[in-house]
Amino acid sequence: MSENLNPFAIAQAQLDEAARILQLDPDMHAFLREPMREFHFTIPVKMDDGRTRVFRGYRVQYNDARGPAKGGLRFHWEETIDTVRALAAWMTWKTAVVDIPLGGGKGGVVCDPRELSPGELERLSRGYMRCIARYVGLTKDVPAPDVYTNPQIMAWMMDEYDMLVGHREPGVITGKPLPLGGSAGRDDATARGGIYVTREAAKVLGIELAGATCAIQGYGNAGSFYHSLAEELLGMKVVAVSDSRGGILNWDGLRATDVKTHKAQTGSVLGFPGAQTITNEQLLELEVVVLAPAALENVITARNAANIKAKMTAELANGPTTPEADEILYKNGVYVMPDFLCNAGGVTVSYFEMVQNAYQYYWSAPMVHERLDQKMTAAYNAVHRMADAKKVNNRVAAYLVAVDRVAQTVRLRGWV
Ligand code: GLU
Numbered sequence: 001m002s003e004n005l006n007p008f009a010i011a012q013a014q015l016d017e018a019a020r021i022l023q024l025d026p027d028m029h030a031f032l033r034e035p036m037r038e039f040h041f042t043i044p045v046k047m048d049d050g051r052t053r054v055f056r057g058y059r060v061q062y063n064d065a066r067g068p069a070k071g072g073l074r075f076h077w078e079e080t081i082d083t084v085r086a087l088a089a090w091m092t093w094k095t096a097v098v099d100i101p102l103g104g105g106k107g108g109v110v111c112d113p114r115e116l117s118p119g120e121l122e123r124l125s126r127g128y129m130r131c132i133a134r135y136v137g138l139t140k141d142v143p144a145p146d147v148y149t150n151p152q153i154m155a156w157m158m159d160e161y162d163m164l165v166g167h168r169e170p171g172v173i174t175g176k177p178l179p180l181g182g183s184a185g186r187d188d189a190t191a192r193g194g195i196y197v198t199r200e201a202a203k204v205l206g207i208e209l210a211g212a213t214c215a216i217q218g219y220g221n222a223g224s225f226y227h228s229l230a231e232e233l234l235g236m237k238v239v240a241v242s243d244s245r246g247g248i249l250n251w252d253g254l255r256a257t258d259v260k261t262h263k264a265q266t267g268s269v270l271g272f273p274g275a276q277t278i279t280n281e282q283l284l285e286l287e288v289v290v291l292a293p294a295a296l297e298n299v300i301t302a303r304n305a306a307n308i309k310a311k312m313t314a315e316l317a318n319g320p321t322t323p324e325a326d327e328i329l330y331k332n333g334v335y336v337m338p339d340f341l342c343n344a345g346g347v348t349v350s351y352f353e354m355v356q357n358a359y360q361y362y363w364s365a366p367m368v369h370e371r372l373d374q375k376m377t378a379a380y381n382a383v384h385r386m387a388d389a390k391k392v393n394n395r396v397a398a399y400l401v402a403v404d405r406v407a408q409t410v411r412l413r414g415w416v
Contacts (some may be wrong), residue, residue, distance in 0.1 A: 007086035018399035033103040037061040043127040059107040065409040068166040069105030071144025079108040093402035094340035098379045100351040114146045129160040137364035138171040145175040171357035174350035183353035183369035191225030193345015210235035213288040218295030222316040228256035247283040248275035293320035296361045300325045315339040328392040338395035
């Protein structure tokens with residue numbers, strides 16, 4: 001039978017496994033299996049040619065027992081409500097595993113942002129905010145950037161919200177540009193958090209990271225910053241990187257500054273001087289110490305899991321590994337640093353951004369890094385201890401830590 005790749009079915013199956021091990025109360029389990037609220041809407045946008053195009057938008061508030069819903073907003077042509085539901089569920093577990101007082105949410109718009117002019121992108125972003133303005137806010141639900149959204153889009157959305165409510169409320173959205181209340185260190189936070197987790201895991205495994213090889217699939221915010229930070233902070237040798245068009249490989253190493261310049265000039269990592277061209281599939285199967293899937297969901301599946309030769313995977317993407325693949329990796333001794341632990345640095349610094357917005361006083365980058373390190377290290381240790389105690393893989397362990405924390409607040413509120 002072929003594998004079920006519906007992301008929400010996967011998120012529910014992962015929760016079911018955690019519920020079984022935790023012997024979670026069946027009513028609590030039923031409650032945590034579904035999103036608490038979701039919004040579906042149409043966004044009419046005036047296009048440059050004078051026509052109006054109607055886009056489909058979603059916002060899912062999966063669970064807000066621990067605090068306001070929190071999570072990014074994706075602009076993607078393959079976005080579906082089930083993908084948004086899964087991502088919102090993972091945000092719930094992510095904020096819990098790093099123990100910040102927030103719930104989980106996610107948004108999405110079905111669109112191809114690469115085909116939109118800057119004016120169309122701005123009108124779509126403002127249109128999205130007009131549709132959700134009454135359901136979001138500092139104490140309700142706080143969006144942020146994700147795949148194909150960025151600080152400029154956050155700025156337009158914040159401005160639209162401010163105009164609608166008639167006052168300034170920077171904490172309504174995070175990942176803003178610095179002059180509008182963004183946080184120092186938010187730009188590379190997802191990758192930096194992943195670097196701290198990689199460092200801690202390597203200590204436990206007794207792996208020397210200086211000079212160790214690394215391959216990165218995906219060269220957006222998470223992947224490209226993981227490249228430079230892996231070099232800078234861990235002394236690793238990144239030998240392969242890729243983007244949606246394909247990958248490049250050079251066993252002597254690829255320097256982050258050079259690859260970034262090349263991508264900025266040509267639009268892709270492909271054609272980088274001195275490197276051999278490979279496919280995304282080949283990149284995943286390289287014999288490296290660290291493999292970082294940093295693009296989209298479902299890239300390590302039952303089909304290729306047995307071919308993964310990395311010692312450890314640093315999941316910077318959300319949902320890159322399917323449950324069947326997880327079992328194969330665990331059996332083969334591949335050490336997985338699971339997504340909602342490994343990529344929680346972004347939302348952690350988003351939380352720091354909300355805190356700074358609330359008291360209108362801003363921290364230095366070294367202070368952000370230090371506090372992020374504390375959060376990520378503590379989260380990794382909690383998951384590692386759980387995996388050891390229960391003899392389960394790291395993803396299951398992360399679920400055990402997170403679900404228990406969320407369930408506790410649901411119970412205390414008297415919802416179940
Ligand atoms: N989109 C990021 C994530 O998936 C960050 C979310 C946030 O900062 O709220 O974790």
